Amino acid sequence: MTRVFDDDLGTGFGTRAIHAGQRPEPLAGAIMTPVYLTSTYVQDGLGQNKGYEYARGKNPTREALERNVAALEGGRHGFAFASGVACVDSIMKLFKSGDHIVCGENVYGGTFRLFDRLLQNLGLSFTYVDTRDSQRIADAVTKRTVAILVETPTNPLMRLTDLAESAQIAHRASALLIVDNTFASPFFQRPLELGADIVFHSTTKYLNGHSDMIGGIAIVNDDDIATKLQFIHNAAGAVQGPFDSWLALRGTKTLHLRMPRHDENGRRIAAWLAERLGAERVIYPGLPSHPQHALAKKQMSGFGGMISIELGTKERAATVLSRVRVFSLAESLGGVESLISNPAMMTHASVPLERRAQLGITEGLLRLSCGVEDASDLLADLEQALEGM
Numbered sequence: 167m168t169r170v171f172d173d174d175l176g177t178g179f180g181t182r183a184i185h186a187g188q189r190p191e192p193l194a195g196a197i198m199t200p201v202y203l204t205s206t207y208v209q210d211g212l213g214q215n216k217g218y219e220y221a222r223g224k225n226p227t228r229e230a231l232e233r234n235v236a237a238l239e240g241g242r243h244g245f246a247f248a249s250g251v252a253c254v255d256s257i258m259k260l261f262k263s264g265d266h267i268v269c270g271e272n273v274y275g276g277t278f279r280l281f282d283r284l285l286q287n288l289g290l291s292f293t294y295v296d297t298r299d300s301q302r303i304a305d306a307v308t309k310r311t312v313a314i315l316v317e318t319p320t321n322p323l324m325r326l327t328d329l330a331e332s333a334q335i336a337h338r339a340s341a342l343l344i345v346d347n348t349f350a351s352p353f354f355q356r357p358l359e360l361g362a363d364i365v366f367h368s369t370t371k372y373l374n375g376h377s378d379m380i381g382g383i384a385i386v387n388d389d390d391i392a393t394k395l396q397f398i399h400n401a402a403g404a405v406q407g408p409f410d411s412w413l414a415l416r417g418t419k420t421l422h423l424r425m426p427r428h429d430e431n432g433r434r435i436a437a438w439l440a441e442r443l444g445a446e447r448v449i450y451p452g453l454p455s456h457p458q459h460a461l462a463k464k465q466m467s468g469f470g471g472m473i474s475i476e477l478g479t480k481e482r483a484a485t486v487l488s489r490v491r492v493f494s495l496a497e498s499l500g501g502v503e504s505l506i507s508n509p510a511m512m513t514h515a516s517v518p519l520e521r522r523a524q525l526g527i528t529e530g531l532l533r534l535s536c537g538v539e540d541a542s543d544l545l546a547d548l549e550q551a552l553e554g555m
């Protein structure tokens with residue numbers, strides 16, 4: 167079991183981001199956690215080991231990352247996985263055939279695909295609801311409901327779910343609230359503090375922040391859930407490798423420096439886009455025109471760098487994508503460099519067409535991940551790309 171054991175460091179987020187979960191390496195005192203590239207650990211005698219037996223079960227580099235992110239989320243246990251999707255898949259192994267999960271209708275395309283194309287075949291059932299309305303979540307709960315899974319803000323429509331209300335609904339039904347916190351990061355939103363039971367991330371995005379690895383992590387407070395997840399981690403084996411763990415750990419050290427800049431750029435660009443295109447075509451929780459701006463201010467301490475814009479047609483979207491120079495046309499988000507994508511054709515292509523239409527993921531929708539470049543250059547880039555629109 168990996169635990170956050172360095173509560174003596176102080177409570178500052180930045181101090182935790184840099185130090186939590188790490189100790190100077192014992193041999194030479196290296197300040198950076200080494201990349202423990204090993205599959206096994208030599209034992210002193212039969213039944214005598216240093217707490218490490220085989221690297222699927224435990225790896226010191228991975229443990230450092232797990233403790234570090236657990237400290238940032240205000241949790242006690244962390245489990246790092248080979249990808250965000252592998253993390254959701256392993257979390258779902260807490261459940262069994264016949265169990266029912268209430269899921270946000272606008273979750274990440276890969277999460278929906280996992281549920282709809284794979285886990286449903288194994289006997290889990292899912293009801294997808296518009297989780298902006300807590301009553302709809304409550305109405306979807308049945309006697310078989312074991313979990314409510316939400317993402318807030320959502321990808322790419324930036325819809326919010328009230329986490330405190332969702333936690334109450336889940337707990338009234340003795341179900342777990344599971345939250346995908348990838349978009350906000352623990353710097354801006356800490357679901358465990360609002361009552362969530364499991365918070366998870368695609369560390370690929372803001373936590374790593376440098377677009378150079380794929381990973382996922384689940385954080386919990388409850389010891390029983392942690393014991394089960396630890397078993398699944400080792401028994402199903404979708405663990406994060408040591409080098410990718412190290413990259414993510416290097417990334418979290420600057421999370422508190424990067425997020426305010428993503429947020430600052432996001433606010434400036436969203437405000438500019440709202441002027442330029444009309445507020446109704448710009449979706450950003452930090453804009454007063456966002457229908458859930460009040461909830462955003464209540465449960466988040468910042469809004470981040472994710473913005474969606476509606477350009478009306480696929481042709482206009484394609485034109486903008488062909489013109490951008492500082493923004494790069496690519497899937498993914500949360501890195502230091504700005505990215506732009508068309509969710510309908512890219513990240514959400516696996517969501518059936520009529521579902522996409524019903525949700526509002528149109529072919530004219532573009533999603534921007536504002537990086538940490540100079541805002542003036544990002545604005546100039548968008549200005550030239552939107553010319554004539």
Ligand SMILES: *Cc1c(COP(=O)(O)O)cnc(C)c1O
Pocket residue numbers: 249250251252274276277317321346348349367368369370371380381382
């Ligand atoms: C990317 C992403 C995932 C999936 O994570 P991978 O690391 O790509 O497997 C899950 N949820 C959200 C919100 C994401 O953006």
